[in-house]
Amino acid sequence: xxxxxxxxxxxxxxxxxxxxxxxxxxxxxxxxxxxxxxxxxxxxxxxxxxxxxxxxxxxxxxxxxxxxxxxxxxxxxxxxxxxxxxxxxxxxxxxxxxxxxxxxxxxxxxxxxxxxxxxxxxxxxxxxxxxxxxxxxxxxxxxxxxxxxxxxxxxxxxxxxxxxxxxxxxxxxxxxxxxxxxxxxxxxxxxxxxxxxxxxxxxxxxxxxxxxxxxxxxxxxxxxxxxxxxxxxxxxxxxxxxxxxxxxxxxxxxxxxxxxxxxxxxxxxxxxxxxxxxxxxxxxxxxxxxxxxxxxxxxxxxxxxxxxxxxxxxxxxxxxxxxxxxxxxxxxxxxxxxxxxxxxxxxxxxxxxxxxxxxxxxxxxxxxxxxxxxxxxxxxxxxxxxxxxxxxxxxxxxxxxxxxxxxxxxxxxxxxxxxxxxxxxxxxxxxxxxxxxxxxxxxxxxxxxxxxxxxxxxxxxxxxxxxxxxxxxxxxxxxxxxxxxxxxxxxxxxxxx
Amino acid sequence: xxxxxxxxxxxxxxxxxxxxxxxxxxxxxxxxxxxxxxxxxxxxxxxxxxxxxxxxxxxxxxxxxxxxxxxxxxxxxxxxxxxxxxxxxxxxxxxxxxxxxxxxxxxxxxxxxxxxxxxxxxxxxxxxxxxxxxxxxxxxxxxxxxxxxxxxxxxxxxxxxxxxxxxxxxxxxxxxxxxxxxxxxxxxxxxxxxxxxxxxxxxxxxxxxxxxxxxxxxxxxxxxxxxxxxxxxxxxxxxxxxxxxxxxxxxxxxxxxxxxxxxxxxxxxxxxxxxxxxxxxxxxxxxxxxxxxxxxxxxxxxxxxxxxxxxxxxxxxxxxxxxxxxxxxxxxxxxxxxxxxxxxxxxxxxxxxxxxxxxxxxxxxxxxxxxxxxxxxxxxxxxxxxxxxxxxxxxxxxxxxxxxxxxxxxxxxxxxxxxxxxxxxxxxxxxxxxxxxxxxxxxxxxxxxxxxxxxxxxxxxxxxxxxxxxxxxxxxxxxxxxxxxxxxxxxxxxxxx
Numbered sequence: 001x002x003x004x005x006x007x008x009x010x011x012x013x014x015x016x017x018x019x020x021x022x023x024x025x026x027x028x029x030x031x032x033x034x035x036x037x038x039x040x041x042x043x044x045x046x047x048x049x050x051x052x053x054x055x056x057x058x059x060x061x062x063x064x065x066x067x068x069x070x071x072x073x074x075x076x077x078x079x080x081x082x083x084x085x086x087x088x089x090x091x092x093x094x095x096x097x098x099x100x101x102x103x104x105x106x107x108x109x110x111x112x113x114x115x116x117x118x119x120x121x122x123x124x125x126x127x128x129x130x131x132x133x134x135x136x137x138x139x140x141x142x143x144x145x146x147x148x149x150x151x152x153x154x155x156x157x158x159x160x161x162x163x164x165x166x167x168x169x170x171x172x173x174x175x176x177x178x179x180x181x182x183x184x185x186x187x188x189x190x191x192x193x194x195x196x197x198x199x200x201x202x203x204x205x206x207x208x209x210x211x212x213x214x215x216x217x218x219x220x221x222x223x224x225x226x227x228x229x230x231x232x233x234x235x236x237x238x239x240x241x242x243x244x245x246x247x248x249x250x251x252x253x254x255x256x257x258x259x260x261x262x263x264x265x266x267x268x269x270x271x272x273x274x275x276x277x278x279x280x281x282x283x284x285x286x287x288x289x290x291x292x293x294x295x296x297x298x299x300x301x302x303x304x305x306x307x308x309x310x311x312x313x314x315x316x317x318x319x320x321x322x323x324x325x326x327x328x329x330x331x332x333x334x335x336x337x338x339x340x341x342x343x344x345x346x347x348x349x350x351x352x353x354x355x356x357x358x359x360x361x362x363x364x365x366x367x368x369x370x371x372x373x374x375x376x377x378x379x380x381x382x383x384x385x386x387x388x389x390x391x392x393x394x395x396x397x398x399x400x401x402x403x404x405x406x407x408x409x410x411x412x413x414x415x416x417x418x419x420x421x422x423x424x425x426x427x428x429x430x431x432x433x434x435x436x437x438x439x440x441x442x443x444x445x446x447x448x449x450x451x452x453x454x455x456x457x458x459x460x461x462x463x464x465x466x467x468x469x470x471x472x473x474x475x476x477x478x479x480x481x482x483x484x485x486x487x488x489x490x491x492x493x494x495x496x497x
Numbered sequence: 498x499x500x501x502x503x504x505x506x507x508x509x510x511x512x513x514x515x516x517x518x519x520x521x522x523x524x525x526x527x528x529x530x531x532x533x534x535x536x537x538x539x540x541x542x543x544x545x546x547x548x549x550x551x552x553x554x555x556x557x558x559x560x561x562x563x564x565x566x567x568x569x570x571x572x573x574x575x576x577x578x579x580x581x582x583x584x585x586x587x588x589x590x591x592x593x594x595x596x597x598x599x600x601x602x603x604x605x606x607x608x609x610x611x612x613x614x615x616x617x618x619x620x621x622x623x624x625x626x627x628x629x630x631x632x633x634x635x636x637x638x639x640x641x642x643x644x645x646x647x648x649x650x651x652x653x654x655x656x657x658x659x660x661x662x663x664x665x666x667x668x669x670x671x672x673x674x675x676x677x678x679x680x681x682x683x684x685x686x687x688x689x690x691x692x693x694x695x696x697x698x699x700x701x702x703x704x705x706x707x708x709x710x711x712x713x714x715x716x717x718x719x720x721x722x723x724x725x726x727x728x729x730x731x732x733x734x735x736x737x738x739x740x741x742x743x744x745x746x747x748x749x750x751x752x753x754x755x756x757x758x759x760x761x762x763x764x765x766x767x768x769x770x771x772x773x774x775x776x777x778x779x780x781x782x783x784x785x786x787x788x789x790x791x792x793x794x795x796x797x798x799x800x801x802x803x804x805x806x807x808x809x810x811x812x813x814x815x816x817x818x819x820x821x822x823x824x825x826x827x828x829x830x831x832x833x834x835x836x837x838x839x840x841x842x843x844x845x846x847x848x849x850x851x852x853x854x855x856x857x858x859x860x861x862x863x864x865x866x867x868x869x870x871x872x873x874x875x876x877x878x879x880x881x882x883x884x885x886x887x888x889x890x891x892x893x894x895x896x897x898x899x900x901x902x903x904x905x906x907x908x909x910x911x912x913x914x915x916x917x918x919x920x921x922x923x924x925x926x927x928x929x930x931x932x933x934x935x936x937x938x939x940x941x942x943x944x945x946x947x948x949x950x951x952x953x954x955x956x957x958x959x960x961x962x963x964x965x966x967x968x969x970x971x972x973x974x975x976x977x978x979x980x981x982x983x984x985x986x987x988x989x990x991x992x993x994x
Contacts (some may be wrong), residue, residue, distance in 0.1 A: 032933055054825040054826055054827055055825075057826045058821070058822065058823070058824065058825070058826045061826065062818055062821075062822055065833075066814075066817075066831040066832075066833045066864060067833040067835065070830075071826045071827070071830070073826075073827040075827075078575075078576055078577060079575055079576055080575060080577065102826075104826070104827060168789075170789040170790075170792035170793055170796070171789075171792055173792075173795075173796055174792075292667040293667075295667035295668055295670075295671075296667055298670075299667070299670055317563075320563075321559055324555070324559075325555065325559055326555070327555065328551040328552075328555070329551055329554045329555045329558065329568045329570075329599075329601070330551055330568070330570040330601060333567075333568070334563040335563075336562075336563045336564040338564065341839060341840070342838060342839050342840075343838070343839075343840060367563060436529055
């Protein structure tokens, strides 16, 4: 496929200047319109070493307003990055609404040079391609435009360019031994590139191969592709703005969406309890064990992700405190999840959780989590029905990616019944320094108990996976609940080390 | 000093439980009040290895609302961090308003272990102490409360603790060879610690030495110190809230603040210009040179900070574009500075600029900058007179810290006269795709021209230093201005490499 391209396409000097000027003006206008329309854009530059990525990126950004874009050079993973799943460093750099993220090298390194150079096992290839597809799909579903360029040059051209770079004092360092290897094994890389292009050239996210021997030709092709994609996106977005508001998008058929004949929650035995003596005794022993296990996780570089969800006043805070009170604070972090702030709202809803993914060997405890999407956001109509329905798959994909990296993922639903909840809310109001814990939301949520229950049931059903199971914790008795969580964490860690 | 302490202070079990419970309740209440009052807090834990920092920090955070604090473990600098000035990694972690940042190890490492272990030259010690003092002073002046603990144990106690840790499978890894060296050279470290405590125990930021042999005693001392500091801070803040509003704080005496007999700006020769031919010819040659120099900076790991300030319509955007159009985008970044967002407003005004400090070998070009404090914020009363007056010193300190790290710091003031400005603003309005560049602010700023001029003059006078000079660029002729900036950048880089 690539070999059939005419790499020597060129453009005349005179035509170039005029065409470029025109494209730059269109680009400058389109970029500002995208900012107004709050459409995020990711532009990927892949290609042979010395194909001219840097220069082309610079040509592309010159006409743009610097408030609107950011260039990310992602050649090798830093230490911080290599301690996280391979998509982490790209997720946290995904563009906010209206912004353009330009990737000089990208997530495709994983299935390209990393693969050819043996840094990733061949058996992981299919998994990685799947991870990349779901990553791009999630962004596109959220409204992001992805433009992907592959800059192609021939083996001879590459050799010539390396030679030129090495002959100059200030650029000699740029040609590494890996680069020279690429030229030597050009054929092998070519096969990998063609495989990659074929596997990831999907309708929603197409590759544009750029014949890059002639810099002027390449510049125009890149500018033209970007400008046309921007303009089409703007037209589409503007025509949608004019469409009448669809009521169905805001009125999810909650009742019908659950395919359950009976509720999981109804089968939970809330009478389970522990006496104070049993509790104190067990707690002391188990807290010592878990501190030891925290160190073992660190030694083995295994990340642990713990999610706490549950009814208001189910005792999440106290439960987390018993789990962590004997841990080393250098090894764990409690991530409290409240309503998203401005910056978070401008990104994909999963973005902020990616930011908090723990380093290998560390523990992140989420006090509420990404499940807000299918709980509060669903019930309160903070997102569309289409969005929360899609979220089950997206969440499963994210957790699978974590698990593929070697993370232990545990999710606890702290369950209490409405009577117990009422008792606790009333008790809180009676104690001065605990009043802050109760908000009007708590009372409102109680009124929507049935709707929340449906949402919880569907969540437990759709997102309990082998790699990231839900554990329902009977929490009418707080002491029982605390020991159960610690037990589950101990069990999960021991199964792994 | 430290040797005279009674390290064996202890507390009875029964008293401990009761005192701790009381302190935890007070802490929990005070923390929430600090959040309401938007007071940021930094708590520093320094001390001997194995003195029990981790456990004490964990005891401290248990009663707190996790939404309010974050623990930062800063034992060794990561690669990203070591490519920046030593305070960078702490600056970017300074707490937002109402938040508590807990540092397990801190900026004091620089003058403590780094010094004893020879990682930092002895000649740098005084500089580092000065850098730390101005860092803490800047935070305190901005309203941050700093609490500093030093956990003290004897040589014998440390030896005993290392022994215990090493005898246990899950903790043996925690005792490093550096730790054992510390025990061996205990005396040497002790001297360094005493020097450090003496040099940095200032009125506004005192050290609390904690006798840490007995864990219960240490816990109570830490909790008690934190609680009392919090409560005093709250009392003070609340009494200030009640005070009548002082008008003088919002009405800076602009005229009197300038001690200049004549304006620097008035002496600028705005008739300087270049012909189109001269310009094209020079530009081409100089852009090639500067691309080469960009590579040399990278090879030598020298960071370059360029600040652009200037009148509206002075041509900053076009000037930056000519400077960067032939650079490798992997090596430079243009940082456009607009009004601060929510997150930025919740921090010290210098915080967001620290975040954008370039890695060693990279270039950061600030399109507007921290000088906003003494320009727009001063003239528009966005900050108090006391704040912008303080800013000259703070900015000089920050730039000196950059320069101490080896950065080249260049600052350009793009100067045009009011007639030229009016001509340009009108021209912009006539071109459809350039209209976005003009806002109502531009017209309003013109009316305040004299006030801005005073501010610019004072800024040039007070912040032009040997390590970070201002260059006034005559910009009535854009072509001349572009070449002048490129020339100055070339000159500055060549002087260094």
